[in-house]
Amino acid sequence: xxxxxxxxxxxxxxxxxxxxxxxxxxxxxxxxxxxxxxxxxxxxxxxxxxxxxxxxxxxxxxxxxxxxxxxxxxxxxxxxxxxxxxxxxxxxxxxxxxxxxxxxxxxxxxxxxxxxxxxxxxxxxxxxxxxxxxxxxxxxxxxxxxxxxxxxxxxxxxxxxxxxxxxxxxxxxxxxxxxxxxxxxxxxxxxxxxxxxxxxxxxxxxxxxxxxxxxxxxxxxxxxxxxxxxxxxxxxxxxxxxxxxxxxxxxxxxxxxxxxxxxxxxxxxxxxxxxxxxxxxxxxxxxxxxx
Amino acid sequence: xxxxxxxxxxxxxxxxxxxxxxxxxxxxxxxxxxxxxxxxxxxxxxxxxxxxxxxxxxxxxxxxxxxxxxxxxxxxxxxxxxxxxxxxxxxxxxxxxxxxxxxxxxxxxxxxxxxxxxxxxxxxxxxxxxxxxxxxxxxxxxxxxxxxxxxxxxxxxxxxxxxxxxxxxxxxxxxxxxxxxxxxxxxxxxxxxxxxxxxxxxxxxxxxxxxxxxxxxxxxxxxxxxxxxxxxxxxxxxxxxxxxxxxxxxxxxxxxxxxxxxxxxxxxxxxxxxxxxxxxxxxxxxxxxxxxxxxxxxxxxxxxxxxxxxxxxxxxxxxxxxxxxxxxxxxxxxxxxxxxxxxxxxxxxxxxxxxxxxxxxxxxxxxxxxxxxxxxxxxxxxxxxxxxxxxxxxxxxxx
Numbered sequence: 001x002x003x004x005x006x007x008x009x010x011x012x013x014x015x016x017x018x019x020x021x022x023x024x025x026x027x028x029x030x031x032x033x034x035x036x037x038x039x040x041x042x043x044x045x046x047x048x049x050x051x052x053x054x055x056x057x058x059x060x061x062x063x064x065x066x067x068x069x070x071x072x073x074x075x076x077x078x079x080x081x082x083x084x085x086x087x088x089x090x091x092x093x094x095x096x097x098x099x100x101x102x103x104x105x106x107x108x109x110x111x112x113x114x115x116x117x118x119x120x121x122x123x124x125x126x127x128x129x130x131x132x133x134x135x136x137x138x139x140x141x142x143x144x145x146x147x148x149x150x151x152x153x154x155x156x157x158x159x160x161x162x163x164x165x166x167x168x169x170x171x172x173x174x175x176x177x178x179x180x181x182x183x184x185x186x187x188x189x190x191x192x193x194x195x196x197x198x199x200x201x202x203x204x205x206x207x208x209x210x211x212x213x214x215x216x217x218x219x220x221x222x223x224x225x226x227x228x229x230x231x232x233x234x235x236x237x238x239x240x241x242x243x244x245x246x247x248x249x250x251x252x253x254x255x256x257x258x259x260x261x262x263x264x265x266x267x268x269x270x271x272x273x274x275x276x277x278x279x280x281x282x283x284x285x286x287x288x289x290x291x
Numbered sequence: 292x293x294x295x296x297x298x299x300x301x302x303x304x305x306x307x308x309x310x311x312x313x314x315x316x317x318x319x320x321x322x323x324x325x326x327x328x329x330x331x332x333x334x335x336x337x338x339x340x341x342x343x344x345x346x347x348x349x350x351x352x353x354x355x356x357x358x359x360x361x362x363x364x365x366x367x368x369x370x371x372x373x374x375x376x377x378x379x380x381x382x383x384x385x386x387x388x389x390x391x392x393x394x395x396x397x398x399x400x401x402x403x404x405x406x407x408x409x410x411x412x413x414x415x416x417x418x419x420x421x422x423x424x425x426x427x428x429x430x431x432x433x434x435x436x437x438x439x440x441x442x443x444x445x446x447x448x449x450x451x452x453x454x455x456x457x458x459x460x461x462x463x464x465x466x467x468x469x470x471x472x473x474x475x476x477x478x479x480x481x482x483x484x485x486x487x488x489x490x491x492x493x494x495x496x497x498x499x500x501x502x503x504x505x506x507x508x509x510x511x512x513x514x515x516x517x518x519x520x521x522x523x524x525x526x527x528x529x530x531x532x533x534x535x536x537x538x539x540x541x542x543x544x545x546x547x548x549x550x551x552x553x554x555x556x557x558x559x560x561x562x563x564x565x566x567x568x569x570x571x572x573x574x575x576x577x578x579x580x581x582x583x584x585x586x587x588x589x590x591x592x593x594x595x596x597x598x599x600x601x602x603x604x605x606x607x608x609x610x611x612x613x614x615x616x617x618x619x620x621x622x623x624x625x626x627x628x629x630x631x632x633x634x635x636x637x638x639x640x641x642x643x644x645x646x647x648x649x650x651x652x653x654x655x656x657x658x659x660x661x662x663x664x665x666x667x668x669x670x671x672x673x674x675x676x677x678x679x680x681x682x683x684x685x686x687x688x689x690x
Contacts, residue, residue, distance in 0.1 A: 004514040007539075011506035018504075108332060117336035118602050119527040121560050128562070130538045139538045212503040213527060213560070217333050217373075221501045256507035262470055262497035264507070 003135035008257040009250060010136055016249020017146030018208050022222045023229030023241045024153050025201030030227075031236030032160075032173050033193055035085065036097040040201055040226055041219025042107035047073045047202030048209025048218060049111060052120050062125050062210075069206045070199050077198020081191045089190070104219070111216035119215040145207040150242065152203060156196075157238035169193050232272050234285025243283055247271070320358075322365035323629040325350075325619055326385035327612070328396030328406070333373030334501040335525055338551060339398055341605030342420060343368060345612030346395065348595045353620045360629065364620060371397050373500065375405035382406035386413045392631040393418065393622070395615040400424030400472035407434025416622075416635040420615040421608070423448070423549060424476035428657040438656045439638040441614055441647050443574065445477040445523075448548055449484035450686075451662025451678040452572050456488040459570070461519040461544055463493050465512035467505070467532060468523040470497035477523040477548055485521075493517050498524065505532050509539050519544040526552040526604065530560035537565045545569040554665050554672045556604035563670035570675060573663045575610045575646050578672060582661060584644035584680065588617070592646065614645040648680025659683040 022044060029037045037043075050069035054060040060068065080103065088096045126144060130137040160166035171179040172189040180186045209218065229248060233240025248268050255267030275283070327346055329339035346366060354363045367389045369381035378397045385391045386409070393416050397403045400422040407427070410417050411434035419427060419440040426432050428440055443451075464485055468474030478495055485492060493515045496508035509532070512520060520536070520543055522529050529552040533545065545568070547557075553573050557566040575589075576582045583589035592613050596606050619634075621643050626633035642651040647660035662683070664675040 001514075004510060007510045007513075008507060011504075011510060015504050015506065112332060112336065112340075116602070117331070117340050118605065119337055119560065121530075121562075123562075128534070128537065128564070130540060132540065137538060137540045212531060215334075215337065215527070217336060217501070220334070221503070253507045256496075257511050260497075261508045261511075264502075265499060 004257070007136055008253050010138060012250030012253030013246055014138065014142045014146060014249070015253055016246035017142075017149050018204075018211070018245075019225050019229050019248050020153060020242045020245025021145065021149035021204035021207060022201075023226040023233070023245055024149070024156065024238065025197045025199070025204065026226040027230045027233070027236055027238060027241045028156070028160075028200065029194060029197035031230055031234075032169070033190070033197070034093070034173070035194070036093065036100065037197075038097065038100040038223070039080075039104040039107060041221075041223030042104045042111075043073055043077060043198045043201035043219075044205035044208075044222045044226075045111060045214075045216060045219040046076060046107065047205030048122075048214040049115055050202070051206040051209055052115075052122055052214045056120065056122055066203070066206050070203045073202025073205070074195045074199035077201075078191050078195035080198070081194035085194065086187065086190065104223075108216050108219065115216065117216055119213040121213050122210040124210040141211050145211055148207055149204070152200065153238050153242050156200065160238075165192075228268065228272055232275055232282055234282030237282070237284040240282060240284035247283075320362040322363045323359060323623060324365050324367050324389055324391045325616065326369065326382075326389065326391035326394035326396070327366050328369045328371050328378055328381045328385070328394060328398075328402075329612075330373040330398050330402070331368075331370035335373045335398065337527065337605065338421075338525055338608050339370075339373075341602070341608040342398065342612035344596075344599070344601050344605070345592070345609030345614075346616045347612075348592060348599070348609070349613040349616035349620075352591065352595070353616065359620050359623045360627070362629075364616070366616075367391055371402055373399070373402075375399075375401045378402040379405045379409055382409050386410070386415055391415070392629050393619055393634050395420055395612070395619060398422065400427060400476065403427055404432070404434075404472060407432065407438065410434060411437045413631075414635070415631050416638055418615050418618055418638070420611040421551075422473065424472040425480065426472060426476065428655040430655060435656065437635065439618070439641075439652050439658070440656055441618060441645070441650055441658045441660065442550075442611060443660050443662065444657065445473075445480035445548065447657075447659060447683065448477075448550075448572050448662060449480045451683065452546075452548075452664055452676075453484035453488055455664060455676055456485060456490055459519075459544060459546070461485070461490050461521075461546070463515075463517045463519070464490050465493055465515065465517040465520045465543075466495040466523075467508060467520060468495065468497055469525070469528070470499055473549065474523050481521060481523075481548060490519075498528070502528065503531060505535050506539065509536055509541055513539060513541045517543060519546065521545075522547045522552075523549050524552075525549075526556040527560060530557050530565075533557065533561045533565045533569060547571045550574045551608055553607045554667045556607070558667060558670060559604050563667070566667045567670065568667060570664055570666045573607060573665050574648075574660045575607050576663055576665065576672075576674065577606050577610075579674070582663065582677060583646045584648040584650070584661070585646065588613075588644075589646050610646045614647050614650070617645055618643065618650060649684060650680075651684075653687070659687065 050072045055065035126141040229244040233244030256264040371378035403422040580586040580589040622637040626637035662678040
């Protein structure tokens with residue numbers, strides 16, 4: 001009984017680590033830049049496909065392929081900002097939102113044409129044999145993905161809070177005109193931030209693509225969970241994304257284990273509704289934060 | 292999906308142009324349109340693309356032999372985005388704008404059920420190639436009268452494979468099924484077959500169409516001490532379930548129903564270790580043409596699939612599209628004119644051999660197919676048992 005409970009909680013933490021990973025790119029783009037990025041799932045998917053192409057088809061070392069895949073998605077993000085979002089920056093929020101919906105459809109169908117829709121398995125170098133602690137089982141790749149998730153989230157948080165560039169980013173999105181007056185190159189900050197957010201989405205796609213599998217529609221679920229995690233944790237809040245992700249994972253795991261797996265997704269979203277009724281700004285969000 | 296469709300159509304028309312040189316009598320005639328609705332995007336897009344490719348192979352084969360009624364067949368392909376509502380939209384477009392006299396589709400049971408009432412309203416016959424929910428050929432279901440189904444119901448699968456259950460030593464079963472009409476129908480049908488054969492179902496867990504993580508459900512089964520797990524889902528998710536069973540240290544017998552997953556696809560997706568020993572209910576074996584209802588067609592189909600460099604793991608699903616187009620071609624030939632009412636009447640009288648087995652339709656529009664139980668043995672394809680479609684037809688006649 002206890003072993004089952006512990007295994008459910010461990011499963012939930014592993015699952016939640018994945019959700020936190022999915023959510024972190026979005027917390028930057030949606031939470032801080034306030035771009036409702038409906039193409040988030042597709043940036044996630046591109047990270048996975050870049051890894052698959054480099055590692056499984058190209059024979060590049062797994063860890064090098066991960067880094068290159070992330071760099072590739074960052075580049076895609078920067079190009080998207082430069083060519084599309086920059087022209088729409090002064091438009092009402094629904095205009096860039098619709099552009100991102102269009103982009104998500106284009107990316108997903110391009111992936112179907114380029115790589116075909118059959119799912120691909122990434123044969124990562126981690127052992128498939130589970131690590132056993134008494135009756136509890138965990139596999140190495142999931143522990144690796146979870147550890148990278150926490151490292152990336154903490155790193156991104158420190159970067160934004162502690163560095164000069166991070167301060168310029170925060171200034172730009174709090175008050176663009178004022179930031180421009182103090183000498184910040186606002187255009188470059190916008191491009192950099194979107195590229196950075198895309199890179200985080202790509203990193204999560206590459207890692208979770210290796211854990212599960214790689215296919216063009218993989219971003220759909222990721223986008224859904226990401227919005228849930230980001231809203232639950234508080235917009236633009238990195239520790240919030242970790243806690244939000246873990247909470248969602250554990251709630252789904254326990255819900256599926258003890259209530260019914262048919263309602264697994266519903267349990268997660270009921271939790272979000274309850275949380276938002278209690279704290280509309282999310283777990284870690286500041287009250288009245290809006291632009 | 293526009294881009295996809297445009298390119299598909301461009302490729303098809305280019306191909307038709309090439310074929311026309313070889314078949315002069317079909318060249319001058321306008322083509323006969325056949326609607327095909329499949330999931331070409333969304334979570335089950337891989338399956339839809341395999342079936343579409345199977346349908347293309349059959350269409351090209353029919354046209355290379357001079358077409359039907361001296362006219363070439365033309366597939367009008369629509370994407371239902373793995374979604375029931377989109378399936379209805381796709382059917383409406385095919386019927387109203389393209390004016391197709393017959394539709395093949397739409398992979399998932401929930402998707403097929405969504406378009407049946409509309410097709411019935413317009414009197415357009417549907418040839419169902421994959422869906423296996425019993426509801427589709429139930430006379431109480433709206434639109435059932437326009438359906439001719441070549442894929443088996445879950446009940447039929449359970450009859451074909453049920454006798455094996457005591458032999459396999461399956462006693463305490465955990466059931467994992469996708470949360471759709473297909474999964475729920477299979478749980479009902481197999482649940483009955485298992486009970487009849489002395490096994491108990493310890494628990495049923497439903498999973499979402501796009502889920503990737505099954506730790507919670509599998510942990511529950513492990514705690515319940517099941518000796519077997521039965522799965523009704525597509526190949527990619529089945530592969531993940533098998534992998535995650537190994538990750539959780541759950542070593543039990545596995546039987547996969549539905550015919551989408553087969554040994555080769557699971558060996559490729561999950562690796563030979565996780566796949567070892569798993570059993571699959573299939574309707575076609577691409578390694579043994581003698582098992583198919585029409586061995587020559589089977590040989591030609593496998594040859595063409597390889598020639599086109601299509602993913603090998605999709606060949607068992609692609610067969611459904613291949614057979615569906617051949618059934619439609621045969622029905623149009625028998626109808627003497629390509630109109631919906633004539634084709635519908637011709638489908639009711641049809642009797643032919645396809646890859647599925649002996650294809651003809653009972654009073655509810657249901658055909659019976661070969662039921663093969665395949666297994667991964669030493670990392671390779673193996674066959675455990677087979678019930679030929681002719682035997683199922685005899686059994687039903689005796690009833």
